[in-house]
Amino acid sequence: xxxxxxxxxxxxxxxxxxxxxxxxxxxxxxxxxxxxxxxxxxxxxxxxxxxxxxxxxxxxxxxxxxxxxxxxxxxxxxxxxxxxxxxxxxxxxxxxxxxxxxxxxxxxxxxxxxxxxxxxxxxxxxxxxxxxxxxxxxxxxxxxxxxxxxxxxxxxxxxxxxxxxxxxxxxxxxxxxxxxxxxxxxxxxxxxxxxxxxxxxxxxxxxxxxxxxxxxxxxxxxxxxxxxxxxxxxxxxxxxxxxxxxxxxxxxxxxxxxxx
Amino acid sequence: xxxxxxxxxxxxxxxxxxxxxxxxxxxxxxxxxxxxxxxxxxxxxxxxxxxxxxxxxxxxxxxxxxxxxxxxxxxxxxxxxxxxxxxxxxxxxxxxxxxxxxxxxxxxxxxxxxxxxxxxxxxxxxxxxxxxxxxxxxxxxxxxxxxxxxxxxxxxxxxxxxxxxxxxxxxxxxxxxxxxxxxxxxxxxxxxxxxxxxxxxxxxxxxxxxxxxxxxxxxxxxxxxxxxxxxxxxxxxxxxxxxxxxxxxxxxxxxxxxxxxxxxxxxx
Numbered sequence: 163x164x165x166x167x168x169x170x171x172x173x174x175x176x177x178x179x180x181x182x183x184x185x186x187x188x189x190x191x192x193x194x195x196x197x198x199x200x201x202x203x204x205x206x207x208x209x210x211x212x213x214x215x216x217x218x219x220x221x222x223x224x225x226x227x228x229x230x231x232x233x234x235x236x237x238x239x240x241x242x243x244x245x246x247x248x249x250x251x252x253x254x255x256x257x258x259x260x261x262x263x264x265x266x267x268x269x270x271x272x273x274x275x276x277x278x279x280x281x282x283x284x285x286x287x288x289x290x291x292x293x294x295x296x297x298x299x300x301x302x303x304x305x306x307x308x309x310x311x312x313x314x315x316x317x318x319x320x321x322x323x324x325x326x327x328x329x330x331x332x333x334x335x336x337x338x339x340x341x342x343x344x345x346x347x348x349x350x351x352x353x354x355x356x357x358x359x360x361x362x363x364x365x366x367x368x369x370x371x372x373x374x375x376x377x378x379x380x381x382x383x384x385x386x387x388x389x390x391x392x393x394x395x396x397x398x399x400x401x402x403x404x405x406x407x408x409x410x411x412x413x414x415x416x417x418x419x420x421x422x
Numbered sequence: 423x424x425x426x427x428x429x430x431x432x433x434x435x436x437x438x439x440x441x442x443x444x445x446x447x448x449x450x451x452x453x454x455x456x457x458x459x460x461x462x463x464x465x466x467x468x469x470x471x472x473x474x475x476x477x478x479x480x481x482x483x484x485x486x487x488x489x490x491x492x493x494x495x496x497x498x499x500x501x502x503x504x505x506x507x508x509x510x511x512x513x514x515x516x517x518x519x520x521x522x523x524x525x526x527x528x529x530x531x532x533x534x535x536x537x538x539x540x541x542x543x544x545x546x547x548x549x550x551x552x553x554x555x556x557x558x559x560x561x562x563x564x565x566x567x568x569x570x571x572x573x574x575x576x577x578x579x580x581x582x583x584x585x586x587x588x589x590x591x592x593x594x595x596x597x598x599x600x601x602x603x604x605x606x607x608x609x610x611x612x613x614x615x616x617x618x619x620x621x622x623x624x625x626x627x628x629x630x631x632x633x634x635x636x637x638x639x640x641x642x643x644x645x646x647x648x649x650x651x652x653x654x655x656x657x658x659x660x661x662x663x664x665x666x667x668x669x670x671x672x673x674x675x676x677x678x679x680x681x682x683x684x685x686x687x688x689x690x
């Protein structure tokens with residue numbers, strides 16, 4: 163925009179007002195697209211295990227670099243068969259929960275024996291996220307959708323994710339945010355088919371601990387949730403034991419040379 | 423039927439509380455050639471008697487695949503039926519696009535019924551002149567619905583529509599109570615027998631009937647909605663006739679009489 167300034171026949175307008183006037187002339191208002199997230203949740207981790215899907219995350223929501231909210235539930239049950247975990251802009255996650263509420267309510271009102279399973283909800287969310295991205299007004303989230311539903315061939319486990327640009331896929335283990343870099347390598351190495359609940363929780367806690375140490379926006383208060391054919395259970399928050407007694411942390415200025 | 427002063431348009435009630443135009447539309451269904459539908463817990467079958475405008479022409483297409491898991495057979499104004507089939511296909515595709523899963527049959531039937539109802543309450547429209555048997559499979563099993571021009575729809579174990587359908591209904595009434603446990607082959611045979619009742623003496627061959635089936639096998643795999651090919655139909659017809667010529671075996675004919683006492687869900 164700056165380069166065109168000397169090109170313009172009439173001087174005196176700066177870029178900002180010119181774009182506003184152009185939009186006003188076009189009959190529209192100032193662009194309402196989401197530019198940045200404000201209150202954000204950090205990583206969500208999930209993996210399939212023997213009875214269904216386990217999902218975990220911390221209960222923090224940051225306002226920039228401030229750890230502003232410390233008791234936020236970022237995993238919720240959806241319908242009878244699924245769990246959703248959200249990282250990113252928390253208000254957008256709440257909006258998505260409202261959409262899913264409407265969806266599952268009208269599905270429930272049919273009362274015809276059919277119900278929306280995790281695959282259907284994942285597909286629906288993908289359409290919503292992708293459509294918003296195409297309007298340059300994304301829901302600034304990475305969502306993890308996991309669930310179990312009885313099918314003709316028995317209990318079918320499902321785990322997938324969709325993000326703000328509409329990228330979506332299914333996997334045996336999912337992580338968002340920093341989890342992509344810190345947790346996924348652990349999950350790839352240590353996940354196996356049909357883990358017991360205890361093994362799955364241990365693996366998830368291993369990932370959460372790494373994230374607690376290394377992700378600045380995570381807090382030491384976690385919630386684990388599971389979904390099985392019996393339904394969803396979201397456990398109360400708890401903390402992990404951390405260790406900071408490394409010798410290097412004692413007397414940290416030992417090797418530093420300085421005059422003040 | 424009778425002409426009277428309340429039947430000029432669909433938005434006029436008669437003093438008895440009838441909408442004559444809608445009833446006349448339902449008459450159009452009775453003019454079409456017969457269709458039957460029947461279902462077990464896991465499979466649904468549709469069959470139609472083919473009628474050709476003349477010996478030179480091909481016969482009217484009456485059975486339409488709507489989605490992998492559902493199809494319709496129609497009787498009445500075929501042009502209306504074609505347009506409604508297109509609507510049903512569109513609804514199924516739109517649902518699959520958003521949810522990546524098949525539209526449950528009851529919800530499909532409801533959308534069709536709501537569309538038909540609109541035409542019974544607008545002065546510038548006329549009711550659709552076609553009755554549809556909607557057969558399909560969803561997570562609660564196999565289903566069969568009848569959608570009529572009035573916008574009403576009901577679920578059925580077995581039903582028949584079109585001209586001379588009463589003969590088929592009488593046949594089905596005697597046997598429908600066992601259909602839940604029938605194998606797909608037994609369902610097809612009964613569908614063919616029901617169609618045969620409507621042909622009134624004319625010989626049943628694979629060229630004057632169409633049969634389609636949709637269902638789920640015992641191992642959980644789905645058999646998508648498909649018209650059974652003519653050669654296979656002829657084989658089944660031949661095997662049925664061979665069985666008829668043989669002396670009636672007691673196992674096939676037992677307990678048929680007991681079904682008549684139960685309430686018939688098909689009277690409309």
